[in-house]
Amino acid sequence: MSTAASDPNDLLPPDEPVHLLDPDGTYHADPDHPLDLDDGQLRELYRMMVVTRKVDREAINLQRQGQLGVYASCMGQEAAQIGSAYALAADDWIFPSYRELGAALVREVDAAGFLHLYRGTWLSDHDPYAHNFGLMSIPIGTQALHAAGFAMGAAFDDNPIVTMTYFGDGGTSEGDPHEAMTFAGVFKAPVIFFVQNNQYAISVPLERQTAAPSLAHKAIGYGIPGFRVDGNDVLATYAVTRRAVERARQGHGPAFIEAMTYRMEAHTTSDDPTRYRTQEELDEAAKTDPIARMRNYLTARDLYDQDLEDGIEEQAKATATAVRAGIYDAEHGDPLELFEHVYDDPTGHFDHQREQLQAELAGAVDGEDL
Amino acid sequence: MSTAASDPNDLLPPDEPVHLLDPDGTYHADPDHPLDLDDGQLRELYRMMVVTRKVDREAINLQRQGQLGVYASCMGQEAAQIGSAYALAADDWIFPSYRELGAALVREVDAAGFLHLYRGTWLSDHDPYAHNFGLMSIPIGTQALHAAGFAMGAAFDDNPIVTMTYFGDGGTSEGDPHEAMTFAGVFKAPVIFFVQNNQYAISVPLERQTAAPSLAHKAIGYGIPGFRVDGNDVLATYAVTRRAVERARQGHGPAFIEAMTYRMEAHTTSDDPTRYRTQEELDEAAKTDPIARMRNYLTARDLYDQDLEDGIEEQAKATATAVRAGIYDAEHGDPLELFEHVYDDPTGHFDHQREQLQAELAGAVDGEDL
Amino acid sequence: MAVTLAQAINAALADEMEADPKVLMFGEDVGQLGGVFRVTDGLQERFGDKRCYDTPLAESGIIGTAIGLAMYGWRPVAEMQFDGFTYPAFEQIVSHLAKMPNRSRGTVKLPVTVRIPYGGGIGAVEHHSESPEAYWAHTAGLKVMTPGTPDDGYSMMRAAIRSDDPVIFLEPKRRYWMKSDTELPVTTEPTHEAVVRREGTDVTLFCYGPMVRTCLEAADQAADEGWSLEVVDLRSLSPLDTAAMVASVQRTGRAIVVHEAAMTLGIGAEVAARIQEGAFYHLEAPVLRATGFDTPYPPAKLEEYWLPDVDRILDAVERSLTF
Amino acid sequence: MAVTLAQAINAALADEMEADPKVLMFGEDVGQLGGVFRVTDGLQERFGDKRCYDTPLAESGIIGTAIGLAMYGWRPVAEMQFDGFTYPAFEQIVSHLAKMPNRSRGTVKLPVTVRIPYGGGIGAVEHHSESPEAYWAHTAGLKVMTPGTPDDGYSMMRAAIRSDDPVIFLEPKRRYWMKSDTELPVTTEPTHEAVVRREGTDVTLFCYGPMVRTCLEAADQAADEGWSLEVVDLRSLSPLDTAAMVASVQRTGRAIVVHEAAMTLGIGAEVAARIQEGAFYHLEAPVLRATGFDTPYPPAKLEEYWLPDVDRILDAVERSLTF
């Protein structure tokens, strides 16, 4: 592995994304990206992808049944998320956007809790410090700065952890990821900018986001190495991320990874993708499905059989059922909680507003008796 | 000249900035950057640099005499500004920051008018449409978007003009130039992003702005060619800009130019640079002075003699004197103008505020008679 | 013909693009998708992808290029996809869009319309239900308007585009599907004037955008109580129609300001300040406010507790009447 | 010992960095240069370039990384070089700094102090004299404070850094050189409380930051006229100390709010709204405002006509007394 790039061109991405598995599961060894995964870990990657897809599907159903307000599916992006998140150590931190169910499951964030944001029960429902998994960030690209700052903070503290932030192809157009990469480069912060290039920002295709040869070509402008990987190849995603993470952990600073993938579902459940993409395009994309690919690989390596499949299916189903139970008809909490967390010390705030709401809740203020 | 870059690496800057003149004036021909300037134009470039420096010095004096609130000198950057601005056609537009006295003089913006911003007589004092020279922009990097939008507008209108925007090395860290280059790349807008890399953003040196191999390496991330030029070499600056401008005019889209230069003066007259840089560094930088270099070149080519020098000196002095006369003890305008230009149609605004000020001015509201 | 607010705005955009070839419409997803609320539906198909186009995902870029386009001579209508996503463009709006015409001593005109779907009540996730109007109304150089009816949606949008001043055009997204029986085109009152939507004698409700309908409902309910409420739709938040506000309170003697935005330094603060100054001796009770709380916009399941509704309004009315 | 406001804030930063090794100070030019106003002078030398460092020129980056640093466990003090250059950071401040603690249900604390030199009167070029406090005070989740004296500069700054809430700390730049005879360290009143700086019986002047001194001067002059003015320094703009405001007006019956920011939706609007509600029967005249105009901040040579001064204040006092 290269350490500090002395030749600036080392910061440029390779011509082709790193790719270890063909869609049919054929494995191509790559000395730059050795696989340090045992059989159990290989199965684990597969298992997490299947569970993610199941929960993702359940979320779409829950939305259709009026249980969630909206949901942003990660279908098709399981390998990108799980391969990358799996490359981190437990102490490392993740700063997600709103689409990272897969990464959240790697971090054992409770799936029902994750979905409560989309239900609107509360604005988030997990303790970031319990999972080293930041809050979902909806304003595009903004979380990249939190990841950079956190990584700077770790470095200032001589704590050898790494942070990783996810954003999308659309996100690369915003000012914040630009500033985050600027800071990360200057301070050599151990942060991985992981872009899931799923080809769309809602309806807007990649070519409307940039004229760059690739998104990974942005990295050199910050003195950061730009990597590209087949994001539907969980092994390649893992290996490339792993390399970037270890590089960062050893003090060589940030990295940018562009994972080529495809958003198989609508942008969110509110979206109507038939307005801007064709069935043919979808059919084409389906051929590169990350889960089928990994199953083919495991099968070819004799790591896969019906028992395994059944076990995983069962677990996926159980998780989905638990999610369903955790969401279905869940009550909202105490409305007075609206005032609970705004300030650590609310002295002087909310003068009468809390009382107003209390009175409204008690029915003292009640249109009915007018 | 290359048209659309087919090989992405064509977007990368050369290893060394383009350079045609040595500090002693020795000229190195470069087939990629032929000089299409006649003798009169060569003298013209020199003349404008000398006038700029004189007016710049006068401005510093005026500030010391309390005639200007503050002033941001362009001393040392004359070649970068004049070489680049001179490469534009009259219909082309410039979107400056606050340091482009040289470019303003190329555009025949009245120098005293230019300085009235620093005096605080009004917030600007020229009609942008009379000079195709935008208003000075103080919030760093923001004008890059105006230049990109204007260039998009020209392209939408099939008008073959080009826009150029100036910003600094510090400016490249802000989100706005990033977004401007993103838009320019995507819409193939005919805009030149001209960065005067003068090594400092107030006290902050270049290495705190970026870890990139060079600022010009940012361009590829937008699918834009990145050029680098010795910004203290007026001929090289002219030639490189000319090439970028013609490329843009022919429909090949934006370009990014990094001009290597040095801010010889304080950031502004309010600044104390002894806190962050040494006399040695300054002495070193002075050796690359753009004006001396061009004089050496003209002398070597027998285009320079005492008569020319005297004529130019005289003109410079006359301009400086006119500036001085235009600024010294200049009265401010009618305070009621504060309400004149806020809205095209102010109906309903300023209810009584104009009257309040009117009364205050009339002394009707007067602390004295209390 | 029944027309929704969304349709009315869509028609205004189309009619203005038809009438003036200099009008451009752009933003995120406004092209083929027709906008996430379909307000720009059909415009790209009809006017081509040079007149109605998708931008990169960059709000500062959208407003900053709009300024450049306007300087060139175009008449840009820029969409911010949601209220909460205007904030990246704050600097371009406040430091340039609002100030450049003044800075230029009037030589630069910026006839830019910034369309912002705003407000809550649609069960959305965070950042999609903000009411940022006070930020804009506090900023000199901007005009700020918001329609409360489909007719105004049409007429004010056309006026906004025709204005040579920059206009922040706030569209009450939860009312996009509200219908009115209107034949388009329609021309309503001048954009800087407040309009009395319902006359009354006891208390005036001042409102705008999404709360106009809520206040009319409140007035209906109050009538059963025997209270006669006047409902004034402010329409323009900058400038505010002080004369109309004062005139109404001179009639009723009591006022409640209603808006979704947080109370502190919301539009209600300014309305109260102006009324107590302009109608001091007519006020029989303080101007009260029925608004959102001074907390971040809540999660969807709790928004009904946060948003002002008929009950909160009538509670304020009662407090005013019994003061 | 005579200490200026700038020195007092500098001392507070140094003392807090000494007391708590988790405190970091960063921004543009705060290191070797010591800040363009020298408020961070000597901190880098004393605490090293890890504890006091220059950032790239990117305000959203400064606030965004401050949030990440705070999540890690540092206690960041971030400088925005001037009021007008906070706008690029608006989204990070409003969408994250203000909201993340609430979003996280209290698990994430963001003890970030954002230092902003603000206000006019120093003859600066555009964007260097803005008074953006209303933007922040309207934003739930932020605390907003501003010292009007060197003592408060010291004491409130230390309190701001120690607060586990995000604080927008507005430093009245034209008062940086204002002196007070103080022995540091000094502890003043709790930051959320308004303070009566001068007692009076006829009219109360409500003010903060740069206008505290101006109001005290106005009160001096008024005394010659035989008018007894009370001067209340609000100090905290979020929360506002409503009780103190109401109590003062209960004594004087008349109020003027004074600030540099534009009148419409400035802090004065909220103060007026609260006073007319809280002291309705005590008011003998409407709450008036002596403020900047609803125009962009003017060029330096005209700022004296724009800024509220003793004359404008006393004119308002007279209008109040003769109402």
Ligand SMILES: Cc1ncc(C[n+]2csc(CCOP(=O)(O)OP(=O)(O)O)c2C)c(N)n1
């Ligand atoms: C600042 C901001 N602007 C606009 C939006 C609305 N929006 C939500 S998702 C999205 C597209 C994001 O595309 P991309 O970054 O590619 O991520 P993806 O959704 O494809 O994962 C947009 C425009 C937003 N959330 N934040």
Ligand SMILES: Cc1ncc(C[n+]2csc(CCOP(=O)(O)OP(=O)(O)O)c2C)c(N)n1
């Ligand atoms: C958004 C913004 N932030 C901060 C400032 C204050 N400021 C004025 S000039 C400057 C440094 C600019 O450096 P650079 O971009 O390299 O341009 P130079 O002054 O060297 O020409 C700073 C920080 C500003 N004008 N705008």
Ligand SMILES: [Mg+2]
């Ligand atoms: Mg995408």
Ligand SMILES: [Mg+2]
């Ligand atoms: Mg510079």
